[in-house]
Structures are given as C-alpha cells and as structure tokens.
Amino acid sequence: xxxxxxxxxxxxxSLSILILLLIGVFKNKSELFIYNxxxxxxxxxxxxxxxxxxxxxxxxxxxxxKIDYFTTLIKSVILISAFLVMLxxxxxxxxxxxxxxxxxILILSSILGxxxxxxxxxxxxxxxxxxxxxxxxxxxxxFKRDNILSSESGLKYFILSAxxxxxxxxxxxxxxxxxxxxxxxxxxxxxxxxxxxxxxGIVFILVGLAFKITAVPFHxxxxxxxxxxxxxxxxxxxxxxxxxALTVFINFLYGPFLxxxxxxxxVIIFLSIGSMVFGAVAxxxxxxxxxxxxxxxxxxxxxxxxxxxxxxxxxxxNSIIYLIIYLIMNIAFFCCLFMLKRENxxxxxxxxxSGLSQNHPLLSLCLMIILFxxxxxxxxxGFFAKFYIFTAVIEQSMYFLAIIGLLSTVIAAFYxxxxxxxxxxxxxxxxxxxxxxxxxKMILVISSTIILIYFTNPNIINxxxxxxxxx
Amino acid sequence: MNFPIISSLILLPSIGALxxxxxxxxxxxxxxxxxxFVSIINFLISIYLWLIFDQSSYEFQxxxxxxxxxxxxxxxxxxxxxxxxxxxxxxxxxPLCILSVNSSIKNRLKEFLIAIxxxxxxxxxxxxxLDLVIFYLFFEGGLIPMFLIIGIWGxxxxxxxxxxxxxxxxxGSVLMLIAVISIYWIAGTTDVEELYKLGIDPKYQNLLWLAxxxxxxxxxxMWPVHTWLPDxxxxxxxxxxxxxxxxxxxxxxxxxxRFSIGLFPVASEYxxxxxxxxxxIAIVYTSLVALMxxxxxxxxxxxxxxxxxxxxLGLFTFTQQGVEGGIFQMISHGIVSxxxxxxxxxxxxxxxxxxxxxxxxLVNVMPKYSILxxxxxxxxxxxxxxxxxxxxxxxxxxxxxKSFLVAAIASLGVILGAAYMLWLYKRVVFGExxxxxxxxxxxxxxxxxxILTLLALSxxxxxxxxxxxxxxxxxxxxxxxxxxxxxINNYNLQNQ
Numbered sequence: 001x002x003x004x005x006x007x008x009x010x011x012x013x014s015l016s017i018l019i020l021l022l023i024g025v026f027k028n029k030s031e032l033f034i035y036n037x038x039x040x041x042x043x044x045x046x047x048x049x050x051x052x053x054x055x056x057x058x059x060x061x062x063x064x065x066k067i068d069y070f071t072t073l074i075k076s077v078i079l080i081s082a083f084l085v086m087l088x089x090x091x092x093x094x095x096x097x098x099x100x101x102x103x104x105i106l107i108l109s110s111i112l113g114x115x116x117x118x119x120x121x122x123x124x125x126x127x128x129x130x131x132x133x134x135x136x137x138x139x140x141x142x143f144k145r146d147n148i149l150s151s152e153s154g155l156k157y158f159i160l161s162a163x164x165x166x167x168x169x170x171x172x173x174x175x176x177x178x179x180x181x182x183x184x185x186x187x188x189x190x191x192x193x194x195x196x197x198x199x200x201g202i203v204f205i206l207v208g209l210a211f212k213i214t215a216v217p218f219h220x221x222x223x224x225x226x227x228x229x230x231x232x233x234x235x236x237x238x239x240x241x242x243x244x245a246l247t248v249f250i251n252f253l254y255g256p257f258l259x260x261x262x263x264x265x266x267v268i269i270f271l272s273i274g275s276m277v278f279g280a281v282a283x284x285x286x287x288x289x290x291x292x293x294x295x296x297x298x299x300x301x302x303x304x305x306x307x308x309x310x311x312x313x314x315x316x317x318n319s320i321i322y323l324i325i326y327l328i329m330n331i332a333f334f335c336c337l338f339m340l341k342r343e344n345x346x347x348x349x350x351x352x353x354s355g356l357s358q359n360h361p362l363l364s365l366c367l368m369i370i371l372f373x374x375x376x377x378x379x380x381x382g383f384f385a386k387f388y389i390f391t392a393v394i395e396q397s398m399y400f401l402a403i404i405g406l407l408s409t410v411i412a413a414f415y416x417x418x419x420x421x422x423x424x425x426x427x428x429x430x431x432x433x434x435x436x437x438x439x440x441k442m443i444l445v446i447s448s449t450i451i452l453i454y455f456t457n458p459n460i461i462n463x464x465x466x467x468x469x470x471x
Numbered sequence: 472m473n474f475p476i477i478s479s480l481i482l483l484p485s486i487g488a489l490x491x492x493x494x495x496x497x498x499x500x501x502x503x504x505x506x507x508f509v510s511i512i513n514f515l516i517s518i519y520l521w522l523i524f525d526q527s528s529y530e531f532q533x534x535x536x537x538x539x540x541x542x543x544x545x546x547x548x549x550x551x552x553x554x555x556x557x558x559x560x561x562x563x564x565x566p567l568c569i570l571s572v573n574s575s576i577k578n579r580l581k582e583f584l585i586a587i588x589x590x591x592x593x594x595x596x597x598x599x600x601l602d603l604v605i606f607y608l609f610f611e612g613g614l615i616p617m618f619l620i621i622g623i624w625g626x627x628x629x630x631x632x633x634x635x636x637x638x639x640x641x642x643g644s645v646l647m648l649i650a651v652i653s654i655y656w657i658a659g660t661t662d663v664e665e666l667y668k669l670g671i672d673p674k675y676q677n678l679l680w681l682a683x684x685x686x687x688x689x690x691x692x693m694w695p696v697h698t699w700l701p702d703x704x705x706x707x708x709x710x711x712x713x714x715x716x717x718x719x720x721x722x723x724x725x726x727x728x729r730f731s732i733g734l735f736p737v738a739s740e741y742x743x744x745x746x747x748x749x750x751x752i753a754i755v756y757t758s759l760v761a762l763m764x765x766x767x768x769x770x771x772x773x774x775x776x777x778x779x780x781x782x783x784l785g786l787f788t789f790t791q792q793g794v795e796g797g798i799f800q801m802i803s804h805g806i807v808s809x810x811x812x813x814x815x816x817x818x819x820x821x822x823x824x825x826x827x828x829x830x831x832x833l834v835n836v837m838p839k840y841s842i843l844x845x846x847x848x849x850x851x852x853x854x855x856x857x858x859x860x861x862x863x864x865x866x867x868x869x870x871x872x873k874s875f876l877v878a879a880i881a882s883l884g885v886i887l888g889a890a891y892m893l894w895l896y897k898r899v900v901f902g903e904x905x906x907x908x909x910x911x912x913x914x915x916x917x918x919x920x921x922i923l924t925l926l927a928l929s930x931x932x933x934x935x936x937x938x939x940x941x942x943x944x945x946x947x948x949x950x951x952x953x954x955x956x957x958x959i960n961n962y963n964l965q966n967q
Contacts (some may be wrong), residue, residue, distance in 0.1 A: 372615055377641075378608045387604075387648070391543075394652045402652075406645035413641055417618065417634065425622045425630050455608070458540050466541075 003060045006067050007119075009049040009075065013112045016041045017105055031099045038104035039086050042111070046079040063183055064122035065431065070468045071119045071322075074247045078118070079329050081239050082111050087439040088335050089232035095344045098230055099144050103418035107236065110136035114244035121255075123172045123182040126248060130212075132167075133241060134161050140236065141229045153228025160221045168208025174201035187256035199263050205252065206267055213301045214294075214386030216274035222284075226294035231346065234290055235334040238297050239327045240293060240334045246304055246323060250316055253308065254470040261311050268309040268399060274304030276405050283408035289337060292415065293330070296374060299412055302328050306405055307389045310396050317465040318388035325385040325454070329374055333446035335440055336367045342432050353419060355428025364423045366448040373451045375416035376409045381454035475535050476520055477548045481596050483513050484565075488544035488588040493934050496581040503569070506584040508956055510591065511564040517555075517562040524555055526942050529950035531601060531664060539605075547601040547662060552947030553798060557598040557718075557725055560805045564717045565591045567922050568710035571813060574820045574919075575709045576624055583624055583710075586616040590714060597722045603651045603661040603730070608821065610686075610722060617711070625706040632699075639699040643689030650682035654734075666734055667954070673737040673962055680738035683731050690723035693783065694753040698777045704772035705825070709816030712768065716808035721801045724782045728794070732786065734952070736958040739787065743812065746787045747877050753780030754884035763890045767815045767825050770895055771808060774851060777884055778804045784881055785866035789955055793869020794948050795941065800862025802940060803933075807859055809851040810926040814844050817919050818899075822908050827895065832904035837914045842899045846927040848896045850934070852889040857934040874953060 004011065020034050020041075027033075050073060057068035086107065093099045113133030138161065142154020176182050178197035179190040188445035191198050207218060214222040226234045253264055279299025286292040304326070307319030339360075340347040357364040373382035386409065393402045454461070487509030494502055534549030550558065568587055576583050593616070596609030608951060614637055622633035655661050658669055671679065689696045700720075704712050732739045754777050761773035778800065785797030817840065818833070819825055834841040846857070846869060853859035856935040863885055904910065915923065 377615055378611045383608075383611075387652075390649065391652050391655070394649065395656050399649070399653075402649050403646070406649060407642075410638060410642045410645060414634070414638060419638055420618075420621060421630055421633070423635075424619065462540065 005060055006052060006054070006060055007065065009045050009052065010112060010115055012048055013041070013045055013108060013115070017108050017112065020101075020105055020108070024105070030382045031101055031103075032094075034101050035086070035093070035104045039083055039106055041108065042079050042083040042086065046076055046083070049075050049079060059121065063185055064125050064379070065119050066121040067119060070250075070470070071247075073464060073468070074118050074243060075115050076329070077324060078111060078114050078240060078243055079234045081237075081243070081331065082107065082219060082444055084331050085232075085235050085239065085334075088331065088338060088443045089235060091437050091440065092230070092232045092321060092338050092346065095142065095341075095347070096230055096232075098232070102139070103143065106136040106140050109133075110140070110236075111240070114240060115297075117244045118247045118251075119342065120248070120251070121184045122452025123175065123184075126252075127165075127169065127172060129343075130248075131165065133244065134165065134212075137233075137241065140233045141225055144230050145231060149227075149228035150230060151228075155224040156221055156228075157225045164208045164211035164218065167204050171201045171208065174198070174204065175467065184251070184256040188258070191256070191259070194260060194263065196259075199260070201259055202260065202264055203267060206249075206264065208243050209249055209252070210271055213242045213249070213305075214298050215271040215301055215305060216278040216298060219275070219278070219298050222298060223294040224289045227288055227290045231290065231334065231337055231348065234293075235331070238293060238330050238334070242297070242301060243323055243327065246301075246308075246319070248419055249305075249308060250319070250470065254316065258471065260436060265309055266312060268305055269398075272302045272305035272309055272380075273401065273404050275299060275305065276408040277302075277411075280408040283412065283415045284418075286415070287350055287421075289350060289353075292350070292419075293333060296412070296415075297326075297330070299408065300374075301409075303386060303389050303405060306401055307392055309400070309401070310392045311471075312395065313469050313471055314395065315389075315392040316470055317468055318392045320468065321388055321461060322385040324382045324464075325373075325451075328447050328450055329370055329382060332366065332370045332451065333374070335447070336363060336370065337445035338440055339363055339436055339444070340432055346453040347432075350419065350422055352429070353422045353425040356423040358428040359431045363444075366444055367423065368420050369452050371416045371419050377413070379455040381451040384458055476516065477533050477550065477599050478535055480513060480516055480520070480562075481548070481592055481599065482535065484509060484588040484591040484595075488585045488592075491581055491588070492586050494581065496566075496579075499580055501946045502581050502584060503572070506569050506588060507566060508591065510521045510562070510569055513591070514559075514562040514566055517559050520550070520888070521555055521559055521713055521943070522942070524552075526548070526552065527946060529947045534664075544602060544604045544661060546601040546605060546884055547664075548596075548605070549601050550599050552944040553728060553951075554598045554725065556798070556802055556943060557721055558595055560721070560802055561591060561598065561718050564713060564805065564809050567809070567813070568713050569927070570918055570922055571710055571713070571816060574916075575816055579623065583708075586620050587710060587714070590620075594714075594718050594722065598725060599628040601663045603654060603663065603666075606663075606726075606730075607644070607648060607651055610647075610690075610726070611641075611803045613719065613722075614640055617715065620711040620714075621703055621707045624708040624711065627706070628702070629706045632702040635699045636703040638901070639689050639696065643696070644686040646682040647686035650679045653679065653682075663729070663733075670958065671734055676735040676738035677741060680731060680735040680742060683726070683735075684742075687723040687726045687731065687807050690726075691720060691779045691783065692723075693749055693780070694756060694776070695749075697753070699759065700776060701769045701772040702738065704775075704812075705766060705768045709812060709819070712812040712816075713809045716771070716812055717805040720775060720779055723938055724779065724797065724801045726953075727783065727786050728798070728951070732789070732955065736955050737962050739955075740789075740959055743787050743873075746783055747874070748785075750780040750784040751877065751880050753777060754784070754881055755887065757888035758884050758891060760896070762887065765827050767827055767899070768812070768897065769825075770827070770891060771811045771815065774888065774891065775804070775808055777888060778808075778851075781863055781866050781881065781884065784877070785862075785869055788866075788869040788873045789952060790869040791948060791952055792865045792872070794952065795944065796862050796865025796867075798868070798870055798944055798948070799858070799937065800866060801941060803850070803858035803862045803930075806926055806929055806933075807847055807857075810843075810847040810923060810930070811851060813922055813926070814847060814918075817915065817923075818912075821912050822906075824908075827898050829906050830899040830909065831906065833912075834907060836912050840923075841914050841921060843923045843927050844896065844900060845921075846930060848892045850930040850967060852892040855934075857930050858937070859930075860934060861937050949955070 116129030144150035211218040283295035373380035531549035537547040600606040757776040764770040850857035
C-alpha cells in the first residue's frame with residue numbers, strides 16, 4: 001500500500017480524467033465546466049505532489065518507479081506550468097471553437113504521461129509514460145479539424161514521432177539485450193564493461209529524446225507543428241514536453257549510464273552546438289511569430305543541453321534553472337500572442353506587431369522585457385540563465401562550447417531586437433482588443449515582473465535546485 | 472554599517488524612473504521637473520561624496536559588500552580617486568541632457584526620460600562596481616536603454632544605427648563574459664580588490680586580456696571597430712549623442728584602467744606595441760576622415776574616436792603623466808564633446824539639418840552661440856587654457872618617455888585636430904549668410920544658454936585650474952603605477 005500512497009498524484013490525475021470523461025459523456029454542454037475543473041485538478045495535484053515530497057529517495061514497484069526531491073520538483077514545475085497554460089489560453093480556446101470535452105482531458109492525460117516519464121526508473125515504464133503524453137499531443141496538434149494546417153501538423157507530428165519512438169524502442173531493446181535488464185539500477189550494475197551494443201542503444205534512445213525536445217538535427221517537425229497547431233496547443237508544445245524529456249535526459253544519462261560519460265558527452269555536445277547555432281540562424285528569416293518562437297526554443301534547448309554535457313551537479317542544476325526561466329519567458333511570450341486579437345481573430349505575424357507600442361504601451365513594454373530576456377541581455381532573467389550555464393561549462397574548460405554558444409546568442413539577439421524594432425520603431429496599425437481575461441493579464445504582468453526583478457534576488461529560484469545532487 | 476551612499480547614488484535615478492512610470496504621460500511639466508529634480512539631487516549627492524572623499528588614500532572608499540548570489544558572487548561597490556571623477560561627470564551631464572529635451576524631443580517624452588534615468592543608474596554602476604560580474608551587468612545593461620534611445624527618437628536611419636550599435640557592442644562583450652567566468656574559475660573570485668591582491672596567473676593573462684580588449688575596443692571605440700560610432704551619433708537624438716560621447720565611451724577607457732591593466736599587467740605590457748599602433752591609426756586616420764565629413768555630428772563623432780585614441784595611448788604608457796593625462800583627457804572630452812553635441816543640437820532643432828554646407832555666417836545672427844561654440848572648438852583642439860590642452864599635453868609627455876616616434880606621430884593628431892575643428896568652425900560660423908532658412912534663426916534661449924555656459928565655464932575653469940581633478944586621482948594613479956611596476960618586476964624576476 002505504501003507504494004500506492006507515494007504515487008497518489010498520478011492516481012488522483014487518472015481518476016479525475018476518468019470522472020471528467022464520464023461527466024463529459026453524460027452531461028450536455030459541460031465543456032466549460034470540465035475545462036475549469038481541470039484547472040482545479042491541476043492545482044490539487046500540485047498540492048498533493050508538494051505534500052508528498054519525501055526526505056530521502058523512495059523506490060517503488062520493484063524499483064521501477066522513483067520519487068525523490070528532483071522528480072517532485074520537476075513534477076511541480078510541470079503541474080504549475082500546465083495550470084498557467086490552461087488559464088491563459090481559456091479565451092483563445094473558447095473563441096476558436098476548440099473547447100470540446102476532449103480538449104482538457106487530453107491535456108490532463110498528457111500531463112499524466114509526463115509525470116510517469118519523470119519518475120520512471122525503468123525503460124518500460126518510461127516508454128509507457130512517453131507514449132501516453134505523445135498520443136495525447138498528436139490529437140491536440142490536430143484539434144482544429146477543419147483547418148488544413150492543423151491537420152497537417154497533427155499528421156506530421158504523429159508520423160515523425162512514431163519514427164522516433166521506433167528508434168527509441170530499438171535502443172531500449174539493444175540495451176536490454178546487452179545488459180539483460182530494463183531497470184536503470186540493474187543496467188548500471190550490469191554494464192560495467194563498455195560494449196558497442198550499449199553505446200548504440202544509448203545513441204538510439206538519445207535520438208528519440210532529442211526528437212521530443214527538438215534538438216538539431218531532429219527538429220524538422222517543430223516549425224510546422226508549432227505554426228499549424230492552435231496557439232493554445234503550441235504553448236504546450238513549447239514548454240511541457242521539453243521539461244519532461246529533458247528530465248528524462250538527466251535521469252537517463254546521469255543514472256544508468258553515468259560511467260559512460262565519455263561516450264555520450266560528444267553526442268550531447270553535438271546536439272547542443274547544432275541546436276544553438278541552427279536555432280539562432282534559422283529564425284532570422286521567419287515572418288510568423290510561432291515559427292520564430294519554434295526556432296528560438298530549438299536554440300534555447302541547445303543551451304539547456306550544454307548544461308547537461310558538462311557532467312557535474314552544477315551543470316544539471318543550472319540546466320534546471322535554465323528550464324524554469326525558459327518556461328516563465330515562454331508563458332509570458334504566449335500571453336502576448338493571446339492578446340493580439342481583434343474581433344475574435346488572432347494575429348501571429350511579425351508585421352502584426354508593427355507600432356504596438358503606440359497603441360498598447362504596457363503590452364509592448366512586457367513583450368520588450370520578454371524579448372530582451374530571451375536574447376539574454378543583462379540584467380534580465382534570461383541573461384542569468386545563460387550565465388549559469390556557461391559558468392558550469394567553463395568550469396570544465398569547455399571553451400569551445402562556451403564561445404560558440406555566446407556567439408550564437410549574438411546572432412539570436414538580431415531577431416529578437418528585430419521584433420522590438422517592429423514594435424517600437426515602425427508605424428502604428430489598428431488597435432487590438434483590450435477585453436482580456438484577468439487571468440491572462442495577471443500571468444503576463446507577473447511573469448514579466450519576475451523576469452525584470454529576478455536579478456534583485458536570484459537565490460529565490462536558485463535555492464530550489466541546490467539540493468539536486470545526482471552524481 | 473554607514474549610510475550606503477554609493478548604492479543610493481546608483482538606485483536614485485531608477486527610483487525616479489519608476490516614479491515617472493506612474494505619472495500620466497500628458498503631464499509634461501511634471502515629468503520634466505521630477506526627472507530634473509532627481510538628477511540634480513543625484514549630482515548633489517555625488518558632489519557631497521567628492522567632498523568627503525579622502526584624497527590622500529588610494530584605497531577603495533565607501534565600499535559596500537553584500538551577498539548576492541549565494542556562494543558565488545557578492546554585490547560590491549566602492550570608489551577610488553579615479554572612478555569618483557567619472558561618477559561626477561555622469562551626474563553632471565545627465566541633468567543637462569534632461570534640460571535639453573525641451574526642444575529636441577517631441578513625442579513620448581516620459582519614456583525618453585525614463586530611459587535617460589535608467590541609463591544614469593547603469594553608468595554610475597559601471598564606475599563603482601568592484602566585482603567583475605556586477606560590472607558586466609551594468610556595462611551590458613546599458614545596451615537596452617541606449618538601443619531604444621537611438622531607435623525610437625533617432626533620425627532617418629535610426630533602425631540601421633540602433634542595430635549596428637547593439638550588435639557590435641554585444642558581440643564585443645560576450646567574449647568578456649567568457650573571460651569573467653574564466654577568471655572566477657582560475658582565481659576563485661570575481662572581487663576586484665581580491666584579484667588585485669592575488670594576481671592572475673600570467674599564462675592565462677594574454678587570452679583574458681584579449682577577451683576584455685574585444686569588449687572595450689568596441690566601446691572605446693578603437694580603429695577598426697569604430698564604425699558603429701559615427702552612425703549611432705548621427706542618428707541619436709541630442710541627449711543620446713551626449714550620453715554616448717560623454718559617458719558611454721568613457722566606460723571602456725575606465726575599463727582599460729581598472730580591469731585590463733589592473734588585472735593583467737603582464738599581458739598589458741606584452742600588448743603595448745599593438746595598442747600604440749592602433750591608437751596611432753585611430754588618431755591620424757580618423758582625424759583625416761573627420762576632415763572630409765560634411766555632416767557636423769559625424770565630424771564630431773570621428774573626432775571622438777581620435778581623442779579616445781589619445782586616451783588609450785596615454786593609459787598604456789604606464790607613466791604617471793600618461794595615465795593622468797588619459798584620465799584627464801576622458802573627463803575633458805566628456806565635457807567638450809557633450810558641449811559640441813549640444814551645440815549641434817541647438818542648430819539642428821532650428822533648421823533640421825546637420826550638413827555643414829547648409830550653414831555659414833551664423834555669427835551674424837547667433838552671436839552668443841558663436842562665442843560659446845568658439846570655446847568648445849578651442850577646447851576640442853586643445854588650446855592652452857582649456858581642459859583639452861592639459862589632457863593631450865600630459866599624454867604626449869608620457870608618450871615621449873616611452874617612444875619618441877610614437878609621440879611625434881601622435882602630435883600630428885593634435886595638428887589635424889586643430890585643422891578639422893577650426894575648419895568646421897569657419898564653415899559654420901563665418902562667411903556669408905547664404906541659406907534662406909538662417910535669416911530668421913533665433914539665438915540661444917535661456918535653457919540652451921545656461922547649459923552651454925555651464926559647460927564653457929567648466930572647460931575654461933578646469934583648463935586653468937585642474938587641481939580639483941588632479942588632486943583627486945594623483946594618489947590613486949601613483950599607487951596604480953607602482954603596483955603595475957611591482958607586478959612586472961616580479962614576473963621578470965621569476966622568469967630569469
């Protein structure tokens with residue numbers, strides 16, 4: 001029974017999903033109720049999760065599931081950001097006719113999949129979690145059924161994701177074959193001598209995971225899917241699966257394969273450099289904000305991976321700080337996107353920002369702060385995220401990675417300040433609507449304020465990760 | 472713990488900016504008075520700081536230290552004889568900039584003044600930070616307000632100029648960030664005072680020096696990365712040009728003294744020929760380029776590059792005269808170039824032209840303006856009796872000690888400087904009144920007159936009586952040179 005007690009967050013979420021499904025089937029016009037109720041469920045799940053925080057690591061179900069401070073922290077981050085995402089996209093969902101009972105239920109089930117992924121200590125459990133979250137996301141990407149772009153993005157995501165899952169599964173089977181176990185701890189014990197089979201297995205699994213976090217060269221789907229999906233789903237894509245997949249990266253590399261650091265480090269560095277540079281260069285020519293943020297998030301994942309390639313606790317901690325700041329900036333950015341609407345029509349082109357500062361000074365001020373922060377200009381939070389990563393990277397004398405990373409921030413700065421130029425220097429256009437929900441406004445203002453004043457006391461966020469020691 | 476006077480100097484403009492944020496933007500007089508009030512209070516605080524500053528000590532004074540990022544970086548600020556002068560320069564120029572917006576800024580006044588005040592915070596922060604990371608924050612943070620000042624309130628090609636300014640500076644300083652982090656791992660701290668004591672292993676110094684140099688060279692600006700400066704100056708509004716020329720450029724010169732030379736003496740010694748060569752190119756080449764300009768602001772911008780070439784030349788002589796001259800030249804150039812840009816702003820507001828050919832014969836219609844512009848021109852070309860003379864003279868004296876040839880070539884720059892400034896003055900002020908627009912031009916109004924008179928008086932006063940400045944920095948500079956020589960001697964002893 002103690003096993004069940006420690007996974008009560010997951011149990012609570014699964015039960016709620018089933019109950020909501022029943023309500024949805026038997027009660028007419030219950031969409032809005034289910035949507036609001038899902039938000040509450042996420043909050044309750046968060047409360048349960050925080051209360052469960054164990055003092056020492058706990059292994060459950062024959063060591064295939066583990067709960068410790070690290071997983072609890074990441075789960076809380078996922079639950080909070082899912083709550084914020086649902087809160088800020090409510091109006092968008094309503095006005096774009098995608099408010100169906102399935103919508104919040106699919107989000108909840110993908111969150112459930114992510115929680116399982118984060119806690120998994122076994123290849124099978126991990127794969128089950130991964131597929132649960134991916135399946136829900138395929139459907140969400142194609143949720144605007146009568147829109148050709150949305151259907152295309154759903155299909156594209158499904159096919160490519162299935163391919164990557166296949167590779168991942170093949171990697172799992174190789175590892176099972178060469179270490180005769182699927183359990184992370186047993187793999188660690190059994191794979192003392194380095195065998196090619198295991199290295200191949202690691203590489204295949206890394207490919208599958210790199211696909212999920214859109215690391216170059218497995219990023220091709222991201223711009224199309226980000227652009228085609230409804231914006232309320234894009235914001236999920238940009239944040240949630242990346243947190244989960246990056247956590248699995250950490251659990252996986254710094255768990256069973258810690259001893260093979262020399263072997264996989266090169267792969268991570270390659271992914272990291274590729275993502276940083278490609279994301280920075282490719283975003284320059286984009287005309288749509290959603291495609292631009294897709295490339296920008298590719299670039300940001302490169303920085304998070306740079307922290308993982310270091311092989312120290314500081315590197316992991318700094319990657320997690322990076323992720324947290326990244327998700328704050330992204331939620332804030334998407335809040336701004338949700339505000340660009342006129343008579344129920346939403347705008348997402350760069351030129352639609354033109355002269356925004358004349359009509360909407362506060363909105364453009366917030367967006368400017370967010371963009372400068374994404375570009376990594378001090379003293380905003382985005383700078384510190386990069387600063388910590390490079391501190392860890394330079395500690396290990398990996399100057400090459402640091403110089404490439406910082407030069408790519410200069411290239412990336414170009415397209416971020418181009419947006420600022422469009423907002424502040426260009427001629428104004430028609431006004432946008434002002435009737436936004438209070439939740440949306442609150443999230444935007446609070447997250448921009450956090451970005452702006454983070455430097456006054458960085459310890460508030462940093463303290464969360466100081467206890468994470470995996471090595 | 473005493474009253475944190477330095478932190479309040481840094482924070483006060485920001486608090487003023489926050490206050491402005493909540494004032495209705497239609498209340499223009501209120502906005503102006505609040506910002507002017509804040510900046511003048513800040514100026515008075517800095518003067519008070521100067522008065523209670525102990526000039527007989529080279530130690531950092533009024534230091535404040537506080538844990539900032541746990542186990543990593545502390546917030547540490549303080550002033551010595553060198554940095555306090557730059558703080559006063561900043562707090563002196565900022566109220567003048569705020570006064571000048573009356574005629575030059577037409578729209579979004581509130582945002583403009585907020586940007587100026589934030590800029591003041593960051594600039595003061597640069598000059599008093601005693602931790603490399605804090606320094607980097609302030610140094611780079613200045614990009615945001617300056618980018619907006621050029622981009623929103625600038626001239627026709629403002630977008631191009633703003634982008635060029637932003638990307639050049641960012642590219643230069645990311646390498647400095649790598650160097651700062653490396654220093655943390657090499658020496659175990661980023662506290663400047665500690666680093667002075669510990670010293671940095673000479674085998675790393677050359678690379679670190681180059682990384683810092685890449686940032687400061689762009690900001691100074693040194694040839695060949697000076698090209699952003701003329702563009703930025705030309706397109707920026709008057710107050711922006713003034714801040715850029717008077718203070719932003721000095722951040723790099725200050726950085727050379729405090730960090731490049733102070734932290735990496737061995738590397739600095741190694742790179743002296745390199746610095747001398749590019750400083751000389753800057754002095755001679757940009758002076759020649761300035762001669763050919765037909766845009767007043769561009770001409771002054773190129774002259775800034777030449778004058779900053781003198782500064783780097785003086786600093787890297789490592790002689791008492793050279794370094795003192797470099798510092799004095801920076802202060803002097805801060806006042807003179809600010810005055811020149813204000814003067815250009817005055818006529819630009821009236822005729823909306825910066826082309827030299829559009830002017831001529833201003834002496835007939837604007838006598839007060841012409842007199843004041845004469846003072847600034849002479850100050851810029853270094854006539855004895857103005858601040859410009861003292862700086863250039865000391866620098867050349869210091870350079871002669873090191874190398875006759877370098878000093879001889881640098882002296883050429885003084886002659887060229889006289890040539891382009893006097894020619895500019897002749898073409899703008901003397902001659903026949905030909906342009907129709909100039910017939911009805913009005914002479915200086917009260918605000919403009921008071922700004923320019925104040926600047927002219929300080930150019931002449933400190934030109935005749937430089938003691939208030941030189942007394943402040945001489946002890947610090949002396950100690951600076953001694954420490955430098957000690958470190959070089961130690962290094963040479965070890966290698967024998």
